[in-house]
Amino acid sequence: MKFIGIIPARYASTRFPGKPLALLGGKPVIQRVYEQVYGEFDDAVVATDDERIKQTVESFGGRAIMTSAEHRSGTDRCYEAYQKCGAEYDVVVNVQGDEPFIQPQQLQAIRQCFDDATTDIATLVKPFTVADGLEALQNPNSPKVVVDAKGHALYFSRSVVPYLRGVAPQDWLSQQTYYKHIGLYAYRVNTLREITNLPQGVLERAESLEQLRWLEHGYVIKVGMSEVETIGIDTPEDLAKAEEYLKIAK
Numbered sequence: 243m244k245f246i247g248i249i250p251a252r253y254a255s256t257r258f259p260g261k262p263l264a265l266l267g268g269k270p271v272i273q274r275v276y277e278q279v280y281g282e283f284d285d286a287v288v289a290t291d292d293e294r295i296k297q298t299v300e301s302f303g304g305r306a307i308m309t310s311a312e313h314r315s316g317t318d319r320c321y322e323a324y325q326k327c328g329a330e331y332d333v334v335v336n337v338q339g340d341e342p343f344i345q346p347q348q349l350q351a352i353r354q355c356f357d358d359a360t361t362d363i364a365t366l367v368k369p370f371t372v373a374d375g376l377e378a379l380q381n382p383n384s385p386k387v388v389v390d391a392k393g394h395a396l397y398f399s400r401s402v403v404p405y406l407r408g409v410a411p412q413d414w415l416s417q418q419t420y421y422k423h424i425g426l427y428a429y430r431v432n433t434l435r436e437i438t439n440l441p442q443g444v445l446e447r448a449e450s451l452e453q454l455r456w457l458e459h460g461y462v463i464k465v466g467m468s469e470v471e472t473i474g475i476d477t478p479e480d481l482a483k484a485e486e487y488l489k490i491a492k
Contacts, residue, residue, distance in 0.1 A: 244284045244333070245284055245331060245334075246284060246327065246329075246331040246334055247279040247282065247283040247285070247335045248287055248320045248323050248327075248335065248337070249279060249287070249288045249337050250319040250323075251295050252311075252339075253290075253292035254292075255476075257477050258476060258478055261339075261340060261475060262295050262298075263294060264478075264481055266342055266475075267488045270298055270302075271340065271342050271481075272295060272339055273299075273302050274342035275342050276288060276299065278337075278342065278345070278349075279335075279344070279349065280304070283335060283349070285329065286304075286305070287304075287305045287307055288304060288339070289320055289322070289323030290307070290309065291309055291313070291319070293308070307322075307323045307327065309323055309326075317427070317429075317434070317437065317438060318438050320334055320434065321334075324434065330431075332431065333353075333430055333431070334428065334429050334431060335349070335353070335427070335428040337349075337426060338425050338426070340475040340476065341425070341426070341472055342475065343472050345470045345472075348426060348468045351467065351468055352364050352365070352366055352426055352427075352428045352466050355464040355465075362432075362462065363427065363428070363437075363462070363463045363464065364427070364429075364463065364464040365387075365424070365426060365428075365453070365463055366423075366424040366465070367389065367421035367422060367423055367424060367467060368422045368471065369469075370421070371415070372415045376414070379414065379420055380402055380411075382400040384423075385400055385422075385423040385451055386399055386400075386401070386420055386423065387422075387423045387465065388403050388404060389465050393464060393466075394462050394464060394465060395457065399451075402414065406418055421465075427453075433461070437461065440456070443455045445457070
């Protein structure tokens with residue numbers, strides 16, 4: 243099977259405009275993401291709607307494809323970029339452009355989901371630990387995933403799911419394994435084509451989580467496990483935290 247990693251990166255982020263070009267340890271965030279992805283798959287490309295991002299990617303030797311500024315989601319941007327990439331692949335891996343610390347073992351974990359011939363969509367989760375604390379578990383910006391016995395996602399939520407009836411919230415993490423969603427997706431090309439044509443669903447509108455559209459329309463999402471923490475960058479404050487993490491990681 244042939245895999246391509248596509249990194250959607252737009253300039254006009256609501257909470258952090260110009261985020262892909264912000265410097266992290268002296269390099270643009272998008273460069274750090276690209277360097278983590280490049281070499282892990284058969285190809286890697288940045289999908290953007292901004293010429294400044296395209297020029298930056300090309301300046302460090304990466305490949306970028308211009309896509310429409312009208313896309314509703316990174317998934318739609320990935321599909322347009324795939325159509326323009328000039329080659330055929332079996333699986334598209336969507337790596338968010340604000341995940342500069344994505345690790346090779348995580349990329350391999352999502353790749354391995356396709357060792358199962360029935361997998362059409364895959365994503366990753368990481369178990370919360372007691373040390374993470376209740377505040378991290380309850381953070382609505384960190385979606386939780388309920389996983390079935392076969393390793394498929396049952397539901398994604400910004401709320402804490404499952405709710406432990408009769409158990410004090412401060413004891414939830416010691417009584418139940420909760421899974422944090424890592425925003426990394428992979429799709430067989432035919433599935434990617436189909437889901438980009440789906441209308442928004444009730445659940446997606448309620449939680450503002452695109453993956454609920456796929457579940458609501460009957461798609462099965464395979465879940466890979468990761469023990470590695472990632473640090474996504476949504477705000478300038480997150481960038482400052484990432485700078486500190488980079489200093490410690492060196």
